[in-house]
Amino acid sequence: xxxxxxxxxxxxxxxxxxxxxxxxxxxxxxxxxxxxxxxxxxxxxxxxxxxxxxxxxxxxxxxxxxxxxxxxxxxxxxxxxxxxxxxxxxxxxxxxxxxxxxxxxxxxxxxxxxxxxxxxxxxxxxxxxxxxxxxxxxxxxxxxxxxxxxxxxxxxxxxxxxxxxxxxxxxxxxxxxxxxxxxxxxxxxxxxxxxxxxxxxxxxxxxxxxxxxxxxxxxxxxxxxxxxxxxxxxxxxxxxxxxxxxxxxxxxxxxxxxxxxxxxxxxxxxxxxxxxxxxxxxxxxxxxxxxxxxxxxxxxxxxxxxxxxxxxxxxxxxxxxxxxxxxxxxxxxxxxxxxxxxxxxxxxxxxxxxxxxxxxxxxxxxxxxxxxxxxxxxxxxxxxxxxxxxxxxxxxxxxxxxxxxxxxxxxxxxxxxxxxxxxxxxxxxxxxxxxxxxxxxxxxxxxxxxxxxxxxxxxxxxxxxxxxxxxxxxxxxx
Amino acid sequence: xxxxxxxxxxxxxxxxxxxxxxxxxxxxxxxxxxxxxxxxxxxxxxxxxxxxxxxxxxxxxxxxxxxxxxxxxxxxxxxxxxxxxxxxxxxxxxxxxxxxxxxxxxxxxxxxxxxxxxxxxxxxxxxxxxxxxxxxxxxxxxxxxxxxxxxxxxxxxxxxxxxxxxxxxxxxxxxxxxxxxxxxxxxxxxxxxxxxxxxxxxxxxxxxxxxxxxxxxxxxxxxxxxxxxxxxxxxxxxxxxxxxxxxxxxxxxxxxxxxxxxxxxxxxxxxxxxxxxxxxxxxxxxxxxxxxxxxxxxxxxxxxxxxxxxxxxxxxxxxxxxxxxxxxxxxxxxxxxxxxxxxxxxxxxxxxxxxxxxxxxxxxxxxxxxxxxxxxxxxxxxxxxxxxxxxxxxxxxxxxxxxxxxxxxxxxxxxxxxxxxxxxxxxxxxxxxxxxxxxxxxxxxxxxxxxxxxxxxxxxxxxxxxxxxxxxxxxxxx
Numbered sequence: 001x002x003x004x005x006x007x008x009x010x011x012x013x014x015x016x017x018x019x020x021x022x023x024x025x026x027x028x029x030x031x032x033x034x035x036x037x038x039x040x041x042x043x044x045x046x047x048x049x050x051x052x053x054x055x056x057x058x059x060x061x062x063x064x065x066x067x068x069x070x071x072x073x074x075x076x077x078x079x080x081x082x083x084x085x086x087x088x089x090x091x092x093x094x095x096x097x098x099x100x101x102x103x104x105x106x107x108x109x110x111x112x113x114x115x116x117x118x119x120x121x122x123x124x125x126x127x128x129x130x131x132x133x134x135x136x137x138x139x140x141x142x143x144x145x146x147x148x149x150x151x152x153x154x155x156x157x158x159x160x161x162x163x164x165x166x167x168x169x170x171x172x173x174x175x176x177x178x179x180x181x182x183x184x185x186x187x188x189x190x191x192x193x194x195x196x197x198x199x200x201x202x203x204x205x206x207x208x209x210x211x212x213x214x215x216x217x218x219x220x221x222x223x224x225x226x227x228x229x230x231x232x233x234x235x236x237x238x239x240x241x242x243x244x245x246x247x248x249x250x251x252x253x254x255x256x257x258x259x260x261x262x263x264x265x266x267x268x269x270x271x272x273x274x275x276x277x278x279x280x281x282x283x284x285x286x287x288x289x290x291x292x293x294x295x296x297x298x299x300x301x302x303x304x305x306x307x308x309x310x311x312x313x314x315x316x317x318x319x320x321x322x323x324x325x326x327x328x329x330x331x332x333x334x335x336x337x338x339x340x341x342x343x344x345x346x347x348x349x350x351x352x353x354x355x356x357x358x359x360x361x362x363x364x365x366x367x368x369x370x371x372x373x374x375x376x377x378x379x380x381x382x383x384x385x386x387x388x389x390x391x392x393x394x395x396x397x398x399x400x401x402x403x404x405x406x407x408x409x410x411x412x413x414x415x416x417x418x419x420x421x422x423x424x425x426x427x428x429x430x431x432x433x434x435x436x437x438x439x440x441x442x443x444x445x446x447x448x449x450x451x452x453x454x455x456x457x458x459x460x461x462x463x464x465x466x467x468x469x470x471x472x473x474x475x476x477x478x
Numbered sequence: 479x480x481x482x483x484x485x486x487x488x489x490x491x492x493x494x495x496x497x498x499x500x501x502x503x504x505x506x507x508x509x510x511x512x513x514x515x516x517x518x519x520x521x522x523x524x525x526x527x528x529x530x531x532x533x534x535x536x537x538x539x540x541x542x543x544x545x546x547x548x549x550x551x552x553x554x555x556x557x558x559x560x561x562x563x564x565x566x567x568x569x570x571x572x573x574x575x576x577x578x579x580x581x582x583x584x585x586x587x588x589x590x591x592x593x594x595x596x597x598x599x600x601x602x603x604x605x606x607x608x609x610x611x612x613x614x615x616x617x618x619x620x621x622x623x624x625x626x627x628x629x630x631x632x633x634x635x636x637x638x639x640x641x642x643x644x645x646x647x648x649x650x651x652x653x654x655x656x657x658x659x660x661x662x663x664x665x666x667x668x669x670x671x672x673x674x675x676x677x678x679x680x681x682x683x684x685x686x687x688x689x690x691x692x693x694x695x696x697x698x699x700x701x702x703x704x705x706x707x708x709x710x711x712x713x714x715x716x717x718x719x720x721x722x723x724x725x726x727x728x729x730x731x732x733x734x735x736x737x738x739x740x741x742x743x744x745x746x747x748x749x750x751x752x753x754x755x756x757x758x759x760x761x762x763x764x765x766x767x768x769x770x771x772x773x774x775x776x777x778x779x780x781x782x783x784x785x786x787x788x789x790x791x792x793x794x795x796x797x798x799x800x801x802x803x804x805x806x807x808x809x810x811x812x813x814x815x816x817x818x819x820x821x822x823x824x825x826x827x828x829x830x831x832x833x834x835x836x837x838x839x840x841x842x843x844x845x846x847x848x849x850x851x852x853x854x855x856x857x858x859x860x861x862x863x864x865x866x867x868x869x870x871x872x873x874x875x876x877x878x879x880x881x882x883x884x885x886x887x888x889x890x891x892x893x894x895x896x897x898x899x900x901x902x903x904x905x906x907x908x909x910x911x912x913x914x915x916x917x918x919x920x921x922x923x924x925x926x927x928x929x930x931x932x933x934x935x936x937x938x939x940x941x942x943x944x945x946x947x948x949x950x951x952x953x954x955x956x
Contacts, residue, residue, distance in 0.1 A: 027589045071590035072561065076600065080554050111505045112549035118743070118771065118794060121599010122554065166770040169747035169779065265596070269647035292644040293596065294799040296774065297806050301647065316596060321772040328775050 002043030002061070002093040007085040009129075010036040011078045012432070013071055013442040014369065014401060020210025021400055022070070022367070025236035026264040028210070031071035032401060033442070034369040035078040035126060036432060037085060037133040039063035041093050046143060047426055061093070063137025064431035067129040067340035068368035073122075074442065080126035084113065088134070097138035101161045104346040107131060120318040124343060131344030132374065136428035146428040147380040150345065151191070155180035158385065162349040166321045170328060176353045183388045190384050198419025199379045200390065201397035201411055202230030202260065204367055207249070209234040216245060220252040227413030229257050230285070230394050236263035239278060246282040255283075258394075262288035265316070269298040273305040286310035286334055293317055299331035312336050315365035319343070320350045327358035334392070336365040339374035348378055352386040362387060367398030372409045373429035376420040395420065404436035405429065480521030480539070480571040485563040487607075488514040489556045490910070491549060491920040492847065492879060498688025499878055500548070500845070503714035504742040506688070509549035510879060511920070512847040513556040513604060514910060515563060515611040517541035519571050524621060525904055539571070541615025542909040545607040545818035546846035551600075552920065558604035562591065566612070575616035579639045582609060582824040598796040602821060609822030610852065614906035624906040625858040628823065629669070633658035636863065640827040644799045648806060654831045661866045668862050676897025677857045678868065679875035679889055680708030680738065682845055685727070687712040694723060698730040705891030707735050708763070708872050714741035717756060724760040733761075736872075740766035743794070747776040751783040764788035764812055771795055777809035790814050793843035797821070798828045805836035812870070814843040817852035826856055830864040840865060845876030850887045851907035854898040873898065882914035883907065 013033040016022050022030040043061040069077055084107055088096070096103055107127060108114065116123045139146040150158065159176050203226075206219035216233075223231050233249055235242040246261070253259055261284045267275060272290035279287075287309055291298045293316035303311040314336030317323055326332050335355045342348050355362045362382050364375040379395045387393070397420070402408035407429045410421040423429050439447045491511040494500050500508040521539040547555055562585055566574070574581055585605060586592065594601045617624040628636065637654050681704075684697035694711075701709050711727055713720040724739070731737055739762045745753060750768035757765075765787055769776045771794035781789040792814030795801055804810050813833045820826050833840045840860050842853040857873045865871070875898070880886035885907045888899040901907050917925045 027593070029589065030593075031590065069590075070593045072588060073558065073591045073594045073601065076554060076558050076561075077594065079557065080551065080600070083550065083554075110550060111507065112509065112547075113551045115505070115508075115548045116551045116555065116600050116603065117598075120772070120796065121595050121601060122558070123551065123599060125594065166746055166773060166776070168749070169776060268644055271646070292799045294598070294797065295644060295803065297803045298644070298647060298799075318598065319772065321770045321776075325773065325775045 002041050004039055004088050004091050004093060004096070005042050006040040007082065007089055008038040008040060009078045009082045009085070010038075010437050011075045011442045012036050012369070012437055012440050013074060013448070014440055015447070016400070017071070020208055023208045023210035024234040024262065024264040025209060025266040027070055032369050033069045033071050033074040034066040034432070035069065035074055035081055035129050036066045036437065037064070037081050037129045039085070039088060039133045039137050041137070043093055043141070045140070047140065061137070061140055062431070063133040063140065065129050065131065065133025065136050065344075065428065066370050066430055067125045067132070068371055069125070077122055077126045077129070080122050081129045084110075084123070084126055085130045085133075088130075093137070093141060096134070097141050100135065100138060100346065103134050104131065104161070104163060104343070108343070119321070119343075124318060125340065127343045128340050131346060132339070132428060132430055135345050136430050139428055140426045143426050145377065145423045145425060146345075147377040147423065150377070150381045151187070151384045155184075158349060161346050162353065163320065163343070163346050164350055167324055167350060167354065170324050171354055171357050175357065179353055179356050180385065183385055186388070187384055190388065194380055194383060194422055197414050197416040198412065198421045199376060199383065200394045200417055200419050202232055202258070202394045203228050203397055203399065203418075204232045205399045206231055207233030207245075209237060213245065213248060217248050217252060220249050224252060224257070227418045229417045230260060231257065232260040232262055232288070232396070234264065235261045235279065236266040236275070239275060242279060246279060250282050258285040259283065260285050260288060260312070263290050265289045265292055267291050269295065269301050272302050276302070276306045276309060280306065280309055284309055286312040288312040288336065289316070294322070296322065296325045296329050296331050299326065300329045303331055303333065310334055312363065314338060315341065317341070320347050320354065323351045324354055327354055327360055332360060335360050335362045336396075337362060337378075338365045339371055339378060340368065349386070352378075352382050356387050361389070361392040363393055364395050366396035369401050370405065370430055370432075372397055372402065373405055373407070376409050376423055377428060379420070380422060404432050406431045406433060480519050482517055482566050482569050482571060482574070483520050484518040485560065485567055486516040486518060487556045487560045487563070488516075488915050489553045489920045490514050490847070490915055490918050491552060491926070492918055493925070494878070495549070498686055501686045501688035502712040502740065502742040503687060503744040505548060510847050511547045511549050511552040512544040512910070513547065513552055513559055513607050514544045514915065515542070515559050515607045517563070517566060517611045517615050519615070521571055521619070523618070525618065539615070539618055540909075541611040541618065543607050543609065543611025543614050543822075543906065544848050544908055545603045545610070546849055547603070555600055555604045555607070558600050559607045562588075562601070562604055563608045563611075566608075571615070571619060574612070575619050578613065578616055578824065581612050582639070582641060582821070585609065586821070597799070597821075602796060603818065605821045606818050609824060610817070610906060610908055613823050614908050617906055618904045621904050623855065623901045623903060624823075625855040625901065628855070628859045629665070629862045633662075636827060639824050640831065641798065641821070641824050642828055645802055645828060645832065648802050649832055649835050653835065657831055657834050658863065661863055664866070665862055668866065672858055672861060672900055675892050675894040676890060676899045677854060677861065678707075678872045678895055678897050680710055680736070680872045681706050681875050681877065681896070682710045683877045684709055685711030685723075687715060691723065691726060695726050695730060698727050702730060702735070705896045707895045708738060709735065710738040710740055710766070710874070712742065713739045713757065714744040714753070717753060720757060724757060728760050736763040737761065738763050738766060738790070741768050743767045743770055745769050747773065747779050750780050754780070754784045754787060758784065758787055762787055764790040766790040766814065767794070772800070774800065774803045774807050774809050777804065778807045781809055781811065788812055790841065792816060793819065795819070798825050798832065801829045802832055805832055805838055810838065813838050813840045814874075815840060815856070816843045817849055817856060818846065827864070830856075830860050834865050839867070839870040841871055842873050844874035847879050848883065848908055848910075850875055850880065851883055851885070854887050854901055855906060857898070858900060882910050884909045884911060
């Protein structure tokens with residue numbers, strides 16, 4: 001018998017604002033952060049001896065999960081996660097992981113905490129962190145990477161973990177089962193294909209708004225050299241600058257590679273339509289987050305106006321009810337669900353099923369902290385067991401902060417374009433090195449303690465670490 | 479010159495779960511709570527000598543605001559408010575209150591905190607609390623009740639405080655100004671009318687789900703005796719029980735008084751439609767929160783199916799973008815905006831303008847802690863300056879927890895049905911007695927310290943205070 005003996009939640013913040021990584025028209029000074037949850041157990045960790053580095057588990061099995069924020073307020077999410085995860089302490093590990101639908105229901109049963117959303121904002125982000133840790137624990141206990149634990153489930157098991165509440169006008173349980181059963185044919189072929197080629201990715205590393213033209217040109221060229229067929233740029237702060245930057249990007253990419261653009265919610269609906277009239281000539285595959293993430297009808301109006309340019313959104317789409325409506329309203333061409341924003345696999349499976357039902361390709365949002373590590377599992381699940389198609393699918397990849405993870409994602413071009421190499425170690429790839437936590441824990445990690453403040457402006461007496469801007473071609477195979 | 483010298487945020491929780499007040503199909507054990515914000519200044523308080531009781535202001539002017547939660551997690555909202563309000567410390571009071579649009583923009587400018595919503599959940603609730611305190615301060619500094627400060631504004635001033643971002647596809651600034659200008663005729667007559675009759679209210683005190691049939695019957699009769707023309711009941715947990723309870727209510731109310739029902743989000747869309755087929759025979763004026771508050775298209779589908787029964791929602795509608803779509807989709811008959819959920823007057827004015835533009839009556843949500851105190855100001859503003867109509871309007875009133883406020887709302891029947899008597903004291907009526915805070919502050923208030931716990935169930939060694947279930951007719955005139 002193994003028991004969950006404790007919960008540890010850490011507020012980890014990386015000083016990415018110092019290098020303009022992650023800068024866009026809405027978010028100019030992001031410090032990429034994680035509210036990081038550890039479910040501690042007294043079970044031995046069978047993988048402990050294989051570990052590439054210190055796991056902080058002391059040889060016992062743990063579940064590691066996180067949600068992503070961009071700095072201030074990460075402590076608030078961490079505190080919410082602490083309160084939500086408390087109900088798991090003392091629970092039997094094997095009983096817990098045997099019914100992950102029940103775990104979800106237990107964690108969402110507190111009507112007092114529900115009020116603070118419901119199903120949105122801080123309490124939903126923190127719920128994602130806790131559930132991500134629980135799913136990581138389940139996969140580690142099974143000795144499988146999470147994607148394999150999920151594709152090994154029967155249709156009934158997969159539907160039983162999914163939260164289908166509020167969805168029955170668009171997707172009943174029977175319809176969900178029918179989708180999953182229809183995907184049983186060809187599963188092994190699809191899995192073999194992914195094992196050979198990986199899951200296709202695009203890069204956002206080139207196009208942050210705070211980068212100079214020279215840096216933009218160089219990074220676009222590096223992306224081309226690394227085999228990327230898709231590159232995404234940030235737009236929306238200034239039309240003339242957008243035109244200049246897209247001209248550079250299109251020159252480097254040529255006419256055939258895909259260029260995506262992302263406005264990060266800065267426009268009203270009429271403004272999005274007007275602005276896109278000017279940017280359409282760069283032939284973008286999609287415009288991402290053209291307006292408020294809550295504006296389902298607004299996205300639909302933009303989509304009608306800017307076609308054939310596609311509309312994409314999802315990183316701030318806060319739950320399955322919102323995605324249901326984006327599909328019902330025919331508001332988006334690409335579903336960019338987020339593994340730190342939705343309530344982990346339980347809600348993600350529901351959204352993948354909805355997307356399959358409505359025929360909308362899922363191209364998950366990633367970047368941030370640990371999102372790339374998670375989305376690779378989700379995309380494999382989608383192709384093998386739910387969506388069953390790679391047409392129009394491409395998952396985000398951003399080349400930073402992976403060095404803090406014990407099982408970092410790996411991208412490589414194996415002849416079919418740059419792609420995520422399938423994770424092979426047990427878990428959700430969400431465990432961070434304890435050294436990274438000790439260094440970047442806020443406010444008492446060694447990095448942050450080394451900082452002194454003058455007149456409110458942070459002045460660091462240790463150099464800013466090069467946590468990003470790695471050469472996109474410098475990957476080792478997994 | 480007067481300065482904001484500090485911010486104090488209190489986590490205040492009332493043990494309402496002990497008496498089933500506030501119980502509904504979704505929320506069975508609510509402990510009505512407030513994240514309470516005090517903006518402290520060094521300005522003398524001209525009203526200090528009039529104060530009916532200890533104000534805790536020490537004779538200096540303060541701004542008092544809150545948002546409402548139902549217990550656990552109130553500390554999380556309080557901490558978010560603390561972080562957001564910090565930017566106000568050191569600011570000049572008169573400069574601040576002279577440009578409340580700028581205050582709103584300053585408090586929402588932090589893109590790192592924005593990420594945690596955006597514009598929803600904990601960070602939006604806490605923003606409401608801080609902005610409510612700022613508006614209270616502005617009204618106190620002007621020596622006016624908040625509704626009067628607002629109706630004394632010119633159309634330009636009122637539009638300048640409103641957040642119209644993301645609304646221009648439904649309401650431009652010019653259209654907003656045109657609505658306000660069109661309401662200038664007849665303002666004085668409408669105000670005179672309200673001064674005479676008050677603003678019409680309905681009561682929810684009778685119909686909490688946890689009440690026995692006898693208590694339900696008695697409270698419905700008391701509501702009739704007190705002059706109420708509208709009574710609301712909770713439904714949705716069990717169809718047979720709903721039929722039994724509505725039969726009792728309709729018997730007592732007779733055929734002509736209005737009966738509203740509230741499902742508190744428990745149904746899926748098809749289930750709502752099916753359930754309402756059974757309850758329609760009780761001729762409810764509206765069904766409130768039939769499904770997820772995020773489900774705009776779902777509400778529209780329910781509305782089409784259940785007409786002529788109306789559909790109402792709003793207490794969990796998290797921002798103006800959601801209300802815009804509820805109006806665009808013709809999803810609701812009644813807009814139940816919430817003064818603790820929306821970002822105070824700045825966002826409420828935007829929603830009132832949208833409602834006027836689309837011709838949807840605004841019947842604000844109240845109850846909770848301090849919501850009644852606030853909505854009376856909003857409803858007066860709406861009738862006098864924005865909506866300009868009382869047809870179909872009735873504002874919620876719940877008879878509990880008012881005794882904790884220094885300027886509690888008052889309802890009375892002055893011949894036109896039970897109504898809120900217009901507040902006369904300066905401010906937003908949001909100041910609580912320091913004694914109440916000292917007693918119910920969590921976890922160290924005298925009430926909570928006096929409680930001991932046996933086997934997880936709270937056993938109080940002080941009697942549960944009678945914070946509710948007051949005789950609905952026992953009001954003193956304001």
